[in-house]
């Protein structure tokens with residue numbers, strides 16, 4: 139989730155120079171942190187060619203605090219565990235043993251083997267999995283090469299984190315909007331909990347909204363830190379976001395609190411939606427969400443009457459069995475309350491008119507329709523696949539000037555589980571090569587047992603990484619990636635924004651580490667397609683992207699803190715919306731055509747499972763870590779050395795658990811070892827599981843995989859049946875039946 143730059147016209151072209159440092163021998167660089175996906179503006183201090191310190195910038199949004207992950211970056215990337223040279227597997231897959239090879243040797247073998255796989259099984263037998271934040275955006279080059287070679291099977295962690303939200307938002311009004319925090323009157327957080335050490339700019343923006351008298355509504359089963367400072371806290375049942383919003387709409391429609399003029403002029407499907415919403419009297423919503431009718435009504439009224447308000451992206455609604463309806467309902471609330479593309483609401487930005495976007499670089503038009511049709515998962519769960527987004531191509535061109543808007547890189551993805559099933563040999567066709575770019579694939583998606591089987595069934599696995607992750611330990615080649623200290627960057631919210639933030643390179647990469655630009659350039663060469671990446675350097679690519687702006691990257695980075703061409707609200711009055719109807723589709727023509735319910739709905743949870751009487755939620759990022767990263771950094775491990783579950787004192791007592799005790803949490807999919815943390819802010823019966831645990835210092839190779847087999851929450855998460863959102867096929871991570879089993883012996 140990208141940082142939270144201001145979007146008001148005053149932000150356009152804002153310039154800033156980092157404050158000079160007086161100490162001799164130290165130079166400063168203006169940089170964007172990418173230790174998570176937020177891209178905070180920071181300043182690096184460089185001494186003798188090495189970054190010695192990361193500190194906050196003068197940007198008002200970041201000057202007061204940056205988080206521990208950013209501050210520790212120089213130590214993180216200088217860690218002795220860092221992979222500095224290409225590594226080739228020695229022995230069986232999963233042996234955990236590697237030898238150093240040259241880039242040329244590695245690329246020659248990778249090229250030969252990948253071409254053989256493509257010749258034997260077709261280009262769709264090559265999948266790429268990326269999270270992009272770790273080894274950086276790949277500038278659209280991975281998709282570009284895959285599109286020309288003919289593979290549609292690109293997957294990413296954004297399938298269950300922001301990318302899917304972008305794709306679903308597009309169904310309603312054609313573009314995923316960005317909150318105007320600077321002018322908003324009210325912020326609504328669905329389970330999201332930004333803090334001083336995570337999602338820092340969002341946290342800072344919320345503080346600013348509160349300081350000028352704005353309101354904060356938090357919906358979270360726990361009394362989170364954000365709930366503590368909220369004007370209204372609704373402790374809804376985990377996973378009931380969609381039901382809650384149906385209740386809000388019931389209040390808003392019944393009390394006439396919606397923007398009638400906007401609804402009449404700019405929406406379709408209002409009457410159908412109203413009938414659907416009438417199925418949700420507050421008594422029913424109260425039962426589904428666990429919140430009182432009075433509280434639900436109060437929150438709905440606050441949101442609808444405060445004037446322009448925002449519902450920022452949340453990693454919570456993304457990961458529920460009703461995710462598509464939940465995300466759609468957030469879109470619908472924005473629209474019917476009149477908060478779409480207005481100051482203080484949420485802005486539809488489109489592409490920057492003079493900077494070439496990564497969506498254009500990706501060249502989705504080069505992938506033949508016959509290959510798009512083979513995209514895995516597009517039959518059963520099409521929403522974020524080529525098939526699901528196809529009807530948006532013409533409207534997107536009409537309104538935004540280009541057919542393909544790959545917002546948050548999540549709009550033309552294959553379904554990850556479908557790709558893993560094909561990789562595991564379960565059809566519909568073989569996938570035999572996986573490239574994992576800055577993405578600890580094994581632990582990054584639900585159903586880790588399936589992913590392990592899939593990885594072990596590959597003919598070729600290539601990983602680009604910083605450290606020997608559990609996924610890297612299963613690879614044929616591990617290629618060393620650079621860090622955000624070591625590369626320039628031009629950030630546009632991963633295709634979300636028309637605002638650009640430049641980042642300067644602070645130091646040269648160590649060893650033979652390379653950027654994703656260089657990685658893909660070399661892979662294109664190894665495939666005999668060097669013309670696909672014609673730019674000699676990353677800076678040359680940026681110069682080309684900026685050509686129409688009349689500036690080269692170096693000047694651009696020196697000049698701007700934030701750059702936008704011009705920011706205009708209510709653009710739809712001139713262009714209509716980028717949907718098939720040109721209107722906000724409260725009733726989705728796209729979902730209808732795909733054979734789904736075109737209106738948001740509620741799907742009940744399966745009946746309670748007597749053997750698994752507790753309920754868990756996972757996917758939680760701890761402040762010290764981002765996803766599965768950072769466990770090799772001693773400063774971070776000292777702060778959070780072990781995975782810890784949270785339960786309420788009552789639940790702990792009922793289960794006979796005590797603080798610090800090691801237990802096993804089990805679901806029908808798998809089990810993990812974890813320590814007990816008793817927390818008074820947890821509701822009874824709910825178990826909070828942290829995401830992404832492994833221990834880099836422990837035994838490598840198949841069997842242990844540095845603790846992934848023992849601690850990774852992906853072991854617990856199913857990816858099928860009742861625990862899947864139907865339209866997208868994303869897993870339900872917010873409300874899984876589980877049990878806690880006391881360990882009889884010591885931890886192995």
Ligand code: SF4
Nearest residue numbers: 171174177178205208
């Ligand atoms: S929130 Fe922290 S890790 Fe993320 S970009 Fe900002 S400083 Fe870096």
